[in-house]
Amino acid sequence: MQAIRFVIEDVRFAERDVTLRLPFRFGSTTVQACPQAYARVRIRLENGATAHGCAAEMMIPKWFDKDPRLTQDQNIEQLREALAMARDAYLSDPAPDTAWGHFARHYSGILATAQSRGLPPLAAAYGPAVLDRALFDAVCHGLRLGFAQAMSANAAGMRTEGTGLADDLREFDLAAFLAAHPSSLSGRRIAARHTVGLADALVERPAAAPQDGLPCTLTQTLARYGHRYFKLKLAGDAAADVARLADIAGVLGDAMHLVTLDGNEQYRDADHLTEFFEAFERHAGLASLRSRLAFIEQPMARARTLDSDVGALGRRIPLLIDESDATLDAFPRARAMGYTGVSSKSCKGFYKSVLNAARCALxxxxxxxxxxxxxxxxxxxxxxxxxxxxxxxxWLGLRHVERNGHHYVNGMAASPEPEQAAFLQGFPQLYERSDGAVRLSISDGEIDLSDLDCPGFATGAAAGHVSWDAMRPAD
Known part of the structure; x- marks a missing residue:
């Protein structure tokens, strides 16, 4: 397929406040509320037709920039600035291009502008990450294709040669790599890897827990959703982390199929991390969990990760970068330090996920x-x-994905009822109505992706029922 070229005619942002039903503690931060950003765009194709697209992403504070001098509100302002920077950059050049072309020609400029404003690259990437999804949604609608079809046909026009981006892949046949992926998600199921945060109750229901009918403890979560895949947060204290993991392992028992550990940048250095891992290996009560451990995610601060050799430990347990994956060249740099894994996270940009998947294959x-x-x-x-x-x-073919939004937030309760009803009608396998709201449906620990074979970037007709007028304009 010839990738379509288009002009970006309009970009608008809005916000909806989201209150967490349970406090989410990761690293040294506890989040209880934050906005969700929405983007909507209008593009004009070269044949004169117009198409619309949209996207949404949470504005989680203290993840993109963990500078302790900044408040959570200041972190959210950084993300608003990143959105504005991306909008201004993409609208500054009226020349038509492919979806990937619009991203590629502004990538370096946005990073340079962000640096001049003191905005870290991970926060700066948030703007293009949201905008690129909205633009590709418009492309898919313009072509009347679903996401899987459009990606396998390279409707975005992805390429590395001549762009100065991902030069390590310039000899790689990216089009063939894309074409090898499925063009349909029908019948596809994926395991939901449940997050156990540092403040999460394991067995005893907290006195302040909400009376909303939803799980508030790990035992309740297992009973309701049937999870078999788990992500366990670490605090950076080797002894305390090992003790907490032993408590969690006692609750999970035979439910464990696969476990990952998330350091959230809390370990000082490679020696500190090795101290934890050796204590973890010695603990008799952790033998079952240890046998199911797949990897440790982002154990050290991002500023140190890409300059610290973890090869020795990486040969004992796979290590993955997340917060350190701020730029397109981060994964190759991390590889040189002994890391073998990288996260796919929509807030960092879906093009980055695709490029990193190509690197893994190569x-x-x-x-x-x-x-x-x-x-x-x-x-x-x-x-x-x-x-x-x-x-x-x-579409990337992953067998499991971390999912925690359904646990910490009461489904679509913050959305007007007509919007909830439209999404339930449009995606009856993906969602259910229970405990007073429409929410993600998880059965036997899995999510059915069949509904996502719909026009657009998994938005379908329900996107037209998003209650834009009920949101706070953020233009």
């Missing part, structure tokens, strides 16, 4: 060592955000 073939991509979460919410992220990881 490096694994060249070296015989397993390089891998893992689907991670940023408290994705039911609606546009979770649909687009699930379509991406489903």
């Amino acid at each position: 490096w694994s073939r060249e070296t015989g060592r397993a390089y891998f991509l893992s689907g991670e979460d940023l408290t994705m919410q039911a609606g546009l955000g979770i649909q687009q992220d699930l379509a991406l990881v489903g």
Whole structure:
């Protein structure tokens, strides 16, 4: 397929406040509320037709920039600035281009502008990440294709040669790589990897827990959703982390099929991390969990990760970068330090996920060592955000993906009832109505992706029922 070229005619942003039903503690931060950003765009194709697209992403504070001098509100302002920077850059050049072309020609400029304003690259990437999804949604609608069909046909026009981006892949046949992926998500199911946060109750229901009918403890969560895949947060204290993991393992028992650990940048250095891992290996009560451990995610601060050799430990347990994956060249740099994994996270950009998946395929073939991509979460919410992220990881062929937004937030309760009803009608396998709201449906620990074979970037007709007028304009 010839990738279509288009002009970006309009970009608008809005916000909807989201209150968490349970406090979410990761690293040294606890989040209880934040906005969700929405983007909507209008493009004009070269044949004169117009198409519309949209996207949504949570504005989680203290993840994109963990500078302790900044408040959570200041972190959210950074993300608003990133959105504005992306909009201004993309609208500044009226020349038609492909979806990938619009991203590629503004990527370096946005990073340079962000640096001049003191905005870290991970926060700066948030703007293009949201805008690129909305633009590709418009492309898919313009072509009357679903996401999987459009990606396999390279409707975005992705290429590395001549762009100055991802030069390590300039000899790689990216079009063939895309074409090898499925053009349909029908019948596809993916396991939801449940997050156990640092403040999460395991067995005893907290006195302040909400009376909303939803799980508030790990035992209740297992009973309701049937999870078999788990992501466990670490605090950076080796002894305390090992003790907490032993408590969690006692609750999970035979439910464990696969476990990942998330350091959230809390370990000081490679020696500190090795101290934890050796204590973890010695603990008799962790033998079952240890046998199911797939990898450790982002154990050290992002500023140190790409300059610290973790090769020795990486040969004992796979290590993955997440917050350190701020730029398109981060994964190759992390590979040189001993990391073999990288996260796919919609807030960092879906093009980056695709390029990193290509690297995993290439490096694994060249070296015989397993390089891998893992689907991670940023408290994705039911609606546009979770649909687009699930379509991406489903098309990439991942077997499991971290999902925590359904646990910490009461489904689509913040959305007007007509919007909830429209999404339930449009995606009857993906959602259910229970406990007073429409929410993600998880059965036997799995999510059915069949509904995502719909026009657009997994948005379908339900996107037309998003209650834009009920949101706060953010233009």
